[in-house]
Amino acid sequence: MSGNAPAPALTILGRQTAMELRLSLRRGESLLLTLVIPLVLLAFFSAVKVDGAGVQFLVPGVLALAVMSTAFTGQAIATGFERSYGVLARLGTTPLTRPVLLTAKTLGVVAVEVVQAALLVGLGYVLGWHPHGNPAPALLLLVLGTAAFSGLGLLMAGTLRAEGTLAAANGVYLVLLLLGGIVFPLTALPHVVRSIAQQLPAAALSHGLRASLGQGSLPGHDVLVLAVWAVAGIALAARSFRWQA
Amino acid sequence: MTVRVRGLVKAYGSLRAVDGLDLDAAAGAVTAVLGPNGAGKTSTVEICEGLRTADGGEVAVLGLRPGSRALRHRVGVMPQQPGGYPGARCAEMLRLVASYFADPLDPAALLDRLGLTEVARTSFRRLSGGQRQRLSLAMAVVGRPEVVFLDEPTAGLDVQARAETWQLVRDLRAEGACVLLTTHDMGEATELADHVVVVDHGRVRAAGTVAELTAGAGSVRFRSTPGLDTGRLAVAGARVSEPEPGRYVVTAATVSPALVADVTAWAAAQGAMPDDLQVGRDLEDVFLELTGRDLRA
Structure with missing residues (x-):
């Protein structure tokens, strides 16, 4: 027996990313969370007109929610079940390396986010949204937000049982939806709650996107909050992730 | 020796699951690690696969450290838990693993051989235990490995599936692969193994061919x-x-x-x-x- 050779790393990355995407598109419950809920929230709240929360306010908010639902909630739940089904440990014995696996996961998340952004921005324009900013700071915030939420999602998926991850990821999603300045402004919250919420990644992302897409500015505090969550989340996930459930 | 284990130790808390174990497995031969539940078989083989780290002793697979990158395309692993993406279809899962190799076996032919063609489009989460196990075996061999680790390959399989699994193992041996399997089934060890290592309480109790072990x-x-x-x-x-x-x-x-x-x-x-x-x-x-x-x- 002459033995085999691994396929080129780029071929493996392509096949693995395609697999991640097909799996994402097949998860109906995750599509509800990533696509349907943000679109429905945007349409509903722009129709009912909460004070200070018109379409100019809502589009950056639901974009932040979309990032959170894909990079954090969806990725945490899917990865938690992959771990409990033993697939991650199993693929760890094949020529699929961990960097390639994690890159494929990230590309899968980014691809879903591109679809989300296209749909939400499209609906936003239909509803009369007029961005005034510069897309570059918004892009930086989206990347930082994706990194922060991915780190936290993988931290959860890599340490809790799959059922625990399912419950916790949905719970955190709800809390961050309410405390994230997503469909109503943080000013509606009591002062103490508001000052805590401003240090959380959801509010930093929605506030930062609102500033960059509304005035073209890049608020340093939001960038800092997201960067700290990203570094801490990814470092903790890398340290504690257990591939075998 | 293709797989060489010397003085292997693995402890879980105060339990020494593997306690100074030696093992050799040669190319072109089937080596069976036979032992009762909790004897340390799975810990031993998982260390050889690179899924677990040893607490002591030396393990070399094809002269390399288990799990090292230079080894991954030369080794096929069938773990005790037959892992797969819950939402991936049976054939899709096998094609994915095949795509990691430059020159894999034909996934469709392998599915056919293992009686999985009918469930090729069924998602992994809906496969029965026996079907998952056969898919797992297919995933272990699709890369034409030089070394194959099979952890209880036929546990829970029906008679036909077991016979087909045994034939596949014989074919691997005929092609020159080193097959290391664990089992608590004497029939399987007698039927397949060129070399049997009886393990209990993390140590080797006896080793040899079936004929050598049953003499006396x-x-x-x-x-x-x-x-x-x-x-x-x-x-x-x-x-x-x-x-x-x-x-x-x-x-x-x-x-x-x-x-x-x-x-x-x-x-x-x-x-x-x-x-x-x-x-x-x-x-x-x-x-x-x-x-x-x-x-x-």
């Missing part, structure tokens, strides 16, 4: 009415036991025609028919002698 003292085995009076067989040096109701084993230093006559006469005196009477010693006798007859937790 003999036994007479048969089935009959449960509860025969085992005290009444009066043959010098022979002892009757009933390891499970209705199954009798007579052990003696040598098995002579006279012993067989005495045993059948003893049964006849109690009005019992000795069914399935077998003379000689099989791997199970050796195994029970080495590992004891107590039930393990």
Whole structure:
């Protein structure tokens, strides 16, 4: 027996990313969370007109929610079940390396986010949204937000049982939806709650996107909050992730 | 040696699951690690696969550290838990693993051979335990590995699937692969293994070919009415036991025609028919002698 050779790393990355995407598109419950809920929230709240929360306010908010639902909630739940089904440990014995696996996961998340952004921005324009900013700071915030939420999602998926991850990821999603300045402004919250919420990644992302897409500015505090969550989340996930459930 | 293990130690808290184990597995041969539940078989093989780290000792697979990148495309692994993406279809999962290799086997042909064509489009989460296990075997061999680790490959399989699995293992051996499998099934070890390593309490109790292990003292085995009076067989040096109701084993230093006559006469005196009477010693006798007859937790 002459033995085999691994396929080129780029071929493996392509096949693995395609697999991640097909799996994402097949998860109906995750599509509800990533696509349907943000679109429905945007349409509903722009129709009912909460004070200070018109379409100019809502589009950056639901974009932040979309990032959170894909990079954090969806990725945490899917990865938690992959771990409990033993697939991650199993693929760890094949020529699929961990960097390639994690890159494929990230590309899968980014691809879903591109679809989300296209749909939400499209609906936003239909509803009369007029961005005034510069897309570059918004892009930086989206990347930082994706990194922060991915780190936290993988931290959860890599340490809790799959059922625990399912419950916790949905719970955190709800809390961050309410405390994230997503469909109503943080000013509606009591002062103490508001000052805590401003240090959380959801509010930093929605506030930062609102500033960059509304005035073209890049608020340093939001960038800092997201960067700290990203570094801490990814470092903790890398340290504690257990591939075998 | 293709797989070489020396003085392997693996501890979980205060339990030394593997306690100074030595093992060799050669190319072109099937090596079976045989032992009762909790003997340390899976820990040993998972360390060889790179899924677990050892607490002591040396392990080399093709001269390399287990799990190292230079090894991944040369080794096929079938872990005890047959892992797959819950939402991936059976054929999709196998094609994915095949795509990691430059020159894999044809996934469709492999599915056909293992009787999985009918469930090729079924998602992994809906496959039965036996189907997942066969897919897992396919995933282990699709990259045409030089070394194959199979952790209890036929546990829970039906007779046909087991026979096909055994044939596949024989083919791997014929192509020159080193196959290391764990089992607690004596029949499987007898049927397949060129080399058997009996493990208990994390140590090797005996190693050799089946013929070497079963040489020596003999036994007479048969089935009959449960509860025969085992005290009444009066043959010098022979002892009757009933390891499970209705199954009798007579052990003696040598098995002579006279012993067989005495045993059948003893049964006849109690009005019992000795069914399935077998003379000689099989791997199970050796195994029970080495590992004891107590039930393990």
